[in-house]
Amino acid sequence: MKVALNKKILDKNTECAIRNKAFFRDNKTLCLNVISSPGSGKTTIISKTVTDIGDKLKIGVVEGDIKTDIDAQKVRAAGAVAVQIETRGACHLTAEQVTGALSAIGAGDLDVVFIENVGNLVCPSAFDLGEQARVVVLSVPEGDDKPAKYPGTFAKADVLLINKIDLIDYIDFSLDRVIADVRSLKPKLEIFQVSATTGEGMQGWYDWLQARARDFAGQKS
Amino acid sequence: MHETMVAQSIIEAITAEAQKQQARPIAARISCGQLNPINEEVLNFAFEAIAKGTVCEGTKLTVVEITLKCTCKKCGRTHGFDIYSPACPGCGSTDFDINPDAPLLLEEIEFE
Ligand SMILES: Nc1nc2c(ncn2[C@@H]2O[C@H](COP(=O)(O)OP(=O)(O)O)[C@@H](O)[C@H]2O)c(=O)[nH]1
Ligand SMILES: [Mg+2]
Ligand SMILES: [Zn+2]
Numbered sequence: 001m002k003v004a005l006n007k008k009i010l011d012k013n014t015e016c017a018i019r020n021k022a023f024f025r026d027n028k029t030l031c032l033n034v035i036s037s038p039g040s041g042k043t044t045i046i047s048k049t050v051t052d053i054g055d056k057l058k059i060g061v062v063e064g065d066i067k068t069d070i071d072a073q074k075v076r077a078a079g080a081v082a083v084q085i086e087t088r089g090a091c092h093l094t095a096e097q098v099t100g101a102l103s104a105i106g107a108g109d110l111d112v113v114f115i116e117n118v119g120n121l122v123c124p125s126a127f128d129l130g131e132q133a134r135v136v137v138l139s140v141p142e143g144d145d146k147p148a149k150y151p152g153t154f155a156k157a158d159v160l161l162i163n164k165i166d167l168i169d170y171i172d173f174s175l176d177r178v179i180a181d182v183r184s185l186k187p188k189l190e191i192f193q194v195s196a197t198t199g200e201g202m203q204g205w206y207d208w209l210q211a212r213a214r215d216f217a218g219q220k221s
Numbered sequence: 222m223h224e225t226m227v228a229q230s231i232i233e234a235i236t237a238e239a240q241k242q243q244a245r246p247i248a249a250r251i252s253c254g255q256l257n258p259i260n261e262e263v264l265n266f267a268f269e270a271i272a273k274g275t276v277c278e279g280t281k282l283t284v285v286e287i288t289l290k291c292t293c294k295k296c297g298r299t300h301g302f303d304i305y306s307p308a309c310p311g312c313g314s315t316d317f318d319i320n321p322d323a324p325l326l327l328e329e330i331e332f333e
Contacts, residue, residue, distance in 0.1 A: 152256035
């Protein structure tokens with residue numbers, strides 16, 4: 001006997017993500033889910049952002065890693081409130097884990113919450129955490145073929161930070177190719193070319209972030 | 222390997238349906254979008270491990286990947302999305318909108 005169901009899978013995660021999203025909307029806290037390969041510069045970008053505009057925006061960070069709280073310590077050192085989630089082997093964060101972390105950082109009183117997802121260009125993209133926008137980081141040394149190889153992650157991005165732009169002269173990396181590929185996946189993607197270590201290009205990202213946080217806080221809930 | 226969480230979610234859904242039907246499930250069909258692919262082998266491996274000792278033990282999963290489509294902005298024709306050759310087979314234009322990716326679905330369960 002065959003039974004047709006057509007039931008959505010992972011719906012528990014989605015339900016939980018919807019509750020997180022409502023929490024962020026009600027508290028006017030802008031939540032960004034930051035996704036990249038390990039080592040692209042997520043922690044460095046978040047730390048630098050906190051250092052440079054932490055006086056204008058109250059920023060909190062939910063750090064996801066398979067092991068250790070090294071990253072939470074780093075962003076705390078930059079001045080952010082932070083909580084670490086150790087996924088103990090899991091390759092992505094779930095909406096439920098984020099829910100648990102929000103009270104630990106007093107997320108309701110913040111302007112912006114960054115969720116640094118587990119370094120991985122495949123799995124995190126399938127899990128909505130309730131964020132208002134997704135920020136994908138691609139660093140120059142990873143190569144320009146990544147959007148073509150991991151279209152799912154790039155197609156769901158709202159912002160692309162092309163990081164380590166300070167290394168562009170040393171590495172065979174075609175910016176034109178990356179931009180053409182991601183635009184075909186997502187025409188309205190915001191793209192910033194940055195270096196989190198030299199600070200090059202970071203102002204454009206800060207302007208976007210501040211404008212977005214302001215718009216979001218101004219919305220009626 | 223988020224297949225483990227997907228497997229967990231499938232087991233819950235199949236178990237609920239098995240209770241309703243009062244029957245033992247032997248196979249199930251999953252479908253997913255191309256932007257959110259699920260590896261059939263890895264999924265079955267995770268599923269077997271979690272299903273041990275439950276009503277789902279022995280149930281085989283098959284995964285069907287639904288092709289991502291896009292719609293040509295010039296001629297309106299719908300065609301498969303291929304980042305390496307994005308031109309419309311109808312008119313040659315590379316200007317298109319990507320259609321929504323298919324969701325992850327438990328399409329059908331076969332009971333004994
Ligand atoms: N040259 C260069 N190195 C960077 C840049 N951003 C980060 N890094 C380095 O890349 C390494 C990984 O950075 P991290 O922020 O830990 O990456 P994550 O794994 O994505 O969080 C560290 O050694 C950083 O100092 C950059 O813009 N330029
Ligand atoms: Mg990190
Ligand atoms: Zn056409």
